Structures are given as C-alpha cells and as structure tokens.
Amino acid sequence: MTIADPQLTQLNSPPAQAGEDRAMTIRDHLRDAIVDRRLAPGTKLSEAEVGTLFDVSRTVVRAALQALAFEGLVKSERNRGAFVANPSPEEARQVFDSRRLIEPGIARAAAGRLSPSDIATFRTQLIEESRLLAERGALARRAEIRASGDFHLLLASIAGNVILHRFMEELVARSSLVIALYGNSGASSCGHNEHADILAALEAGDGERAAQLLVTHINHIEADLDLRQNTGLPLREALSR
C-alpha cells in the first residue's frame, strides 16, 4: 500500500504555513490519516516517501514520526522504519481499561466547572454527531468516529487538567484506531445517543451520574468490538498486512 493519498497531498498544499512547526503539522496530518484509517495498520511510513509528500527533509519527518511513536499510533523499529500501529486485542483492552479508570474522574471534575458556553459547544458537537450518524457511507463513518472522540476530548478540556487532557488525547486516538480495526460494522455507535444523556447529567450538576453513564458508554463501545484472541504469534501479524 502506498501512501500517495490525494487527501494527504492536498492538505500539504497550503505551504503558506507561517513559521510554525512543520513537524507538528505533519504529525497532525498523519495522525488524522491513521485515525481515519486512510492509512491501514501495519503500513510502512518511509521517511523518504513521507518527506516527498510533504516536501520536507527526512529530519522533519523523523520528528513527526517520533511524536506519533510516543502517542502509540506508530511503532518504530530500529533500522527498519516506522509503521502504523497494529494494536493487539490485549492492547485494545488496556486502552479501554485506562479509559474506564480515567474518564469518570474527568466527568466529575467537568460537572463542577461546566459553563454556559461549554454547554453551547457541547450542543453544537451533538448536532454534528447526529448529522453524521444519519449520513451514509464510509466517509461519514470516519467522521463519526472522530466526532465521537471529540466529545470525550471536549469533556476532558472542560475538566481543566491539561495532563489528563493529554492522556485522553492519546487514549481517544488509540481508541479510534482500535475501533477501526476491531469494530463490528453492525451495531456501531449505539442506537440512542449516550453522549446526550451524559451531557444532561452534567447540566444537572450530577457528576456522579455522568461518571456512571460514561463507564456504561465505554463498556458499550468495547462490547461492540470483536476482540477474540487471534492469539497473534508474532509472525501472524506479518501475514495480516
């Protein structure tokens, strides 16, 4: 699989980026592509190729890839290169275990800090989710997964702890990857909108209830996955791509 994806080159085209950090820009574009599954797990991210696509040297690409490796979205092997992460079922479970541990606390913190403007932002977010839910097509599914993640990130940003927010960024990104990998296309993203219920609890100032709804929500997301043990012998993973 080549990564000569028109969407990538297109996003690259605005070279008028100010003196900003180009490595971080490339990191963001690659992350979007990974989370959207435009880049399949296991895909090799050649430094030279990525550099050509974004019209930068390998130096900058390496910085971007290192950043993604820290987030767990890319696996870097010495003298072999960087590959889009291919999380095992075990890793997937750990992602959701981590979220079940962290997100309730975030919900409780957010409940006590919710401002009217936050609520407005949430409402806009929920409308966007509904719109995407109704839409058909793989492209809408991608956007839906992403929007669903944004809800959780919004919650984390309201909680006001930048460390936890960053942890959640990583967990949400990895969740998207896992969902894309193991999600049953079937009952994807729960019939009735659990996000709305969570927001309702937050508005009522009931952080405890919001926390509980959040755990249930995470359970539903994980339950929709097919994490049966293809108890991957390491060589199997090679066959998978």
Added chain:
Amino acid sequence: MTIADPQLTQLNSPPAQAGEDRAMTIRDHLRDAIVDRRLAPGTKLSEAEVGTLFDVSRTVVRAALQALAFEGLVKSERNRGAFVANPSPEEARQVFDSRRLIEPGIARAAAGRLSPSDIATFRTQLIEESRLLAERGALARRAEIRASGDFHLLLASIAGNVILHRFMEELVARSSLVIALYGNSGASSCGHNEHADILAALEAGDGERAAQLLVTHINHIEADLDLRQNTGLPLREALSR
C-alpha cells in the same frame, strides 16, 4: 548554571554501548539528572553543550530532548531552546490530581495480580527505602525521592497495564520534580512508612483499602509541599532563572 556535572560525564564514559539507541540513553541520563535535581528547573539544555558532554551530534540530542518534552520534564521553545521544566503550583496540583485519579485504580488492579515474587520485590524495595530514610545528607534525600517513586512504579507494573504504567512513569517523574521544587525539607516523606501499610493491604488482598491508603498517601505528599500562589506572571519565571 553549567551542566558540566561530573556525574553526567562519568555516566557517559561507557561508550561501549552496543548498537542501542543512544538518544534514549541520553534521555534517561538527563531525566535522572532532572529528577535528582542535579539539573535545576529552568536550566537551559543547549543542544551543542549536551552533545559535547555525551559525545554525540546535535541530532541525537534533539531526539532526546523531544522525548523529555513529551514527558513534560523539559519545555522546548521554538528558536530558543530547551529548558528543564519549571512547573507552576497549578501544574503541581494537576500532577497530584491526576495521581489521585489513576493510582487507586492501579492499586485495585495490582491487588488481584500480586504474586509471591512481586511481594519479595516490594520487600527489597521497602528495605532500601528505610535505609535511605535513616541516612543523612542531600544525596540520600535524592535517592530517597527516587526510591519512593520506584515503589509506585512497581505497583503500576504489577497492575499489568502498560499504558497506565507509562502514564505513571510520567507522573512520578514530574512529582519528583515538583517535590524537589516545592518540598518543605521539614516533615519530608512522612514519619511512619505508608508504603508498608499499602503493601500490607495488598498482601491481604484488600485492594479497596490499598486504594484508600494510596490516596491518603498522595494527600500527605502534596500537603508537605508549599504551593502558595506566587501567582506567576509569566515574566516572573524569567526572573527565577
């Protein structure tokens, strides 16, 4: 402050490191130096200087510094360089808030997975802590802070979730930095050994009690800090170094 610390150059001397990753080696040495407060917060980490000390090019130094920036131990400013992090009281609070959220869950998970060999490792760890606690001198204090952190990391590794373990590595490292910055030399590191109590609860299989003791323990650590608001106007931080 220059970083020409003999302990750094000494650690550098074994250049016989196999084909391993030199950037990660440098990162580890720098992290140790930061956590031990051999490198004071705000100290500039010049790429050229670090490179000279470790006898590598700026390329690998940059990789190491980027890694530390991800962990929050180093703050990197574009076109200005990298500096040892100087966490504000607010950041310090967030570190401990995060620990209060995450560590109880880790304790519960660890309680159900504790093996006899784990217990033995814990005992060795506690003995080492006691030894350092009795010892005098700044050097012992450093080692004690570090050993105290190792206890928590050991707990996290037993919990068996590598993602949470990595989060804890970051939180413990930042905690050490915060303690070094804001710790009252006075009642430092609690009179009676709370770690031992936590271990006892774990051995008894009482994860809930271990979790509660852990929260109390974290509260004690934070209570020993002096986080009074020098409500840092950003310009103040410049004055501090």
Added chain:
DNA sequence: GGTCGCAATATTGCATACAATCTGGGCGAG
C-alpha cells in the same frame, strides 16, 4: 530440486553544513 550463502539494493542512523532566528551590546539621536 532445494537450501544456504553472498552480494546488490534500499532504508535508516548519524554527523555536518548552511540558513533562519533570537539575543545582547554599542552607537547615535533626542
């Protein structure tokens, strides 16, 4: 015919060179 070994190729690891940007001091005008 199959397997092992070796060489050619490609890719990463690292160092260095050059360009861009920031910092600090000196000089001149007000």
Added chain:
DNA sequence: CTCGCCCAGATTGTATGCAATATTGCGACC
C-alpha cells in the same frame, strides 16, 4: 542621560551526505 535602532555573535531549524544495517535476489553447492 535615556531610549531606540542596528549589527554581530550565538543558537536553533533544516537539508543533505555518508556510514551502518536490514532486505532481497541470484548463484553455487549439496
């Protein structure tokens, strides 16, 4: 004497070149 501008030095950002390592295809030997 003070304020502001400008230039020189220093430091980071980026590109490129070379060395080291892994991969792949071919050929020889069993």
